[in-house]
Amino acid sequence: RESGLRLEIAEERHCKMVMPLTEKHVNHIGIAYAGSMFVLAEVFTAYMLYCTYGTEDWIPIAARDEIEYVKPCKGDMIIDYSLTKEEADALIAPVLPRGKGRITLKYPITDPDGEIVAYMTAVVYLRPKNPV
Helix, strand or coil: CCCCCEEEEEECCEEEEEECCCHHHECCCCCECHHHHHHHHHHHHHHHHHHHHCCCCEEEEEEEEEEEECCCCCCCEEEEEECCHHHHHHHHCCCCCCCCEEEEEEEEEECCCCCEEEEEEEEEEEEECCCC
């Protein structure tokens, strides 16, 4: 609530989140704090997994997160990302035989003009919600 983070779209295999660039998220030279961008990206990953794989079978655990900063962000930070059914199926296919494992999502973070300001790579360990 304090961050101002907004989930604007949450539908099957598609999410859009916005972190407004308020004074809480601006550093000493007037651009977005790296930490604020990271918070947006990590929360987004959780929503994207929920919208793609649901909550019935899997518990996601962050294994590794990495942001590649491309250029300074001077406006709201936006992630609008979707997967096709085929892409989602391919991501989880290696996990299914063992019933657990890692998947990797990589998506862009943009400013309001659609300029890419960073890329997030999120490695998530999926473990079974109800192990046999």
